[in-house]
Amino acid sequence: MAALKRIRENSTCFDRLHVTTPWGTGVALCLATKREAHGKQMVKSCQRTDAFWQGESDPMTTHGSRRIVFRGLRALRSRQAGFSLIELLIGMSIMAVALLSIAAMFSTGYNDVHAGGRTTMGTSAARQMIEDIQTLPFDRLVNLNGVDTASVGTLPANNPERDLVRKWRYALAGEGTGWTYTVAEKAMWSVLSTSGARLGATGQIAVVQDSPTLRRITVTVQLPGRAAGAPIPAQLTTLISRL
Numbered sequence: 017m018a019a020l021k022r023i024r025e026n027s028t029c030f031d032r033l034h035v036t037t038p039w040g041t042g043v044a045l046c047l048a049t050k051r052e053a054h055g056k057q058m059v060k061s062c063q064r065t066d067a068f069w070q071g072e073s074d075p076m077t078t079h080g081s082r083r084i085v086f087r088g089l090r091a092l093r094s095r096q097a098g099f100s101l102i103e104l105l106i107g108m109s110i111m112a113v114a115l116l117s118i119a120a121m122f123s124t125g126y127n128d129v130h131a132g133g134r135t136t137m138g139t140s141a142a143r144q145m146i147e148d149i150q151t152l153p154f155d156r157l158v159n160l161n162g163v164d165t166a167s168v169g170t171l172p173a174n175n176p177e178r179d180l181v182r183k184w185r186y187a188l189a190g191e192g193t194g195w196t197y198t199v200a201e202k203a204m205w206s207v208l209s210t211s212g213a214r215l216g217a218t219g220q221i222a223v224v225q226d227s228p229t230l231r232r233i234t235v236t237v238q239l240p241g242r243a244a245g246a247p248i249p250a251q252l253t254t255l256i257s258r259l
Contacts, residue, residue, distance in 0.1 A: 131248070134210050138217055138237040138250035141188060141208060145219060145235045146254050148180050154258045157231050161223035168194035188217045188237065216240050218247075229258040 099107075149160065159177050164170045165185040172178045182197070183205050190207045191197050197205075208215040217239045224232040233254050238247040 130211065134215065134239050135248060135250060137208055137210060137215060138239045138248070139252070141217065141219070142235045142237045142250050142252045145184055145221070146233065146252055149233055150256060152177060154231070154256065157223055157233065157256065158225070160221045163221040164218065165189065166193070166218040184219050188215055188219055190214055231256045
């Protein structure tokens, strides 16, 4: 009875534990102070584990080794976050080569567009020459055979074909190389130009008599090419018959 009394008096200092043994389950008493110490140890362990996952410490290593390990991890992350100087230089070199290729394409494209515009203007000039020829009398068409606006010696002797050839010459290349024009003629006619520069073309005419009542006329406008001595021709042919 005295033992039970002492247990009751000190019950606040003991905890009941259910203990399983080969002979059955029983109740054992343990000091509450031990339970509290064990709980505090569990709390500290959980705190260290949380700090580890937050990158502050490592519960499995000492304090000194923790600093070394996590400094290495931070350095690894910083290296993976950006580019090195060599990688940056290689990327800039590749970009420079690509930009130079694109710049060359722009220059080639501009030259092609400019050449296309000159060809279109030369074709329009040849068409205008054919329309002017169609205004001449049928019997005078033969006087235009062999005309070359680059040579003043092929100029027809009589009008109206003489004035037509002079107008074509002035429109294609302006005056010069033996071709002279009055102030009135310059005011009446105009010089063809592209991008502020004269067209600089020449025109040739060939007249073929296919039959007594039919003439085949070929007009060729030679445009200056990209290379010297390689002109670009724009040629049109028409048939004129006598009714």
